[in-house]
Amino acid sequence: MSNSGPARIPRHVAIIMDGNGRWARQRGLPRLEGHRRGVETVRTVVDAARELGIRCLTLYAFSAENWKRPGDEVSGLMGLLDLFLKRELDNLIKEKVRLRTIGRTDALPANVQRELARVQEATRRFTEWNLVLALNYGAQSEAADAARAYAEAVLAGREKPAELTWEKFSRYLSTADLPEPDLLIRTSGELRLSNFLMLQLAYAELVFTPVLWPDFGRADLVAAVEEYGRRERRYGATTEQIKAGAR
């Protein structure tokens, strides 16, 4: 890490990439053009995150609710995802980035599922850098899926309800082997979570920026990480306790 970079680097950054549609509308362009530009931002931000030393980056790319959008926008987004995976495979291997997904990917188009499987397989040996794409993801259905899997484990005699802790339950979430996000960024000025990682964000620092996702750049990521560095994470304790612990 160079001296000019932010002092405290979050281990895991999660981003709600929002504002592609408004970016396009402001320019009189079709919404899909905004998404196309948004994909360019993904490349920039993946590189910048790695340069900053952020080992895990989770991007909210398609929510479980985004199926409600017009059919041509949904198929356009799926096409862009397919293209992104094809185009990024070599880069991810070169940069030793492991690609993972969270969300119900089995409902994605077959060609996208194929590309995802291919990229995940080709990058699964990498341990240092993680790029997690949230696809057809919803925190509420994730919680329901986890509860179902846990209940099945109880029925099979592998778990005892009396012994259930958050620690144990979190192993049934799709993020089981990832650290909880330290920093959540949402672009485009919306102040909500839109069903993203609600349990895992329990103690994340939240940074909201008015910048639309296609305009988000390296400097915006650095600014968010610097903002994170200025926050005091107390986890329920007092400032005095935190200071004493830091000494």
Ligand code: IPE
């Ligand atoms: C985010 O941009 C991309 C996805 C949700 C897939 P939007 O498409 O939500 O952009 P706005 O919110 O309409 O501007």
Ligand code: IPE
């Ligand atoms: C959240 O953005 C989902 C993604 C960024 C993929 P939306 O634009 O779908 O969220 P709402 O509908 O404004 O809450």
Ligand code: MG
């Ligand atoms: Mg939006």
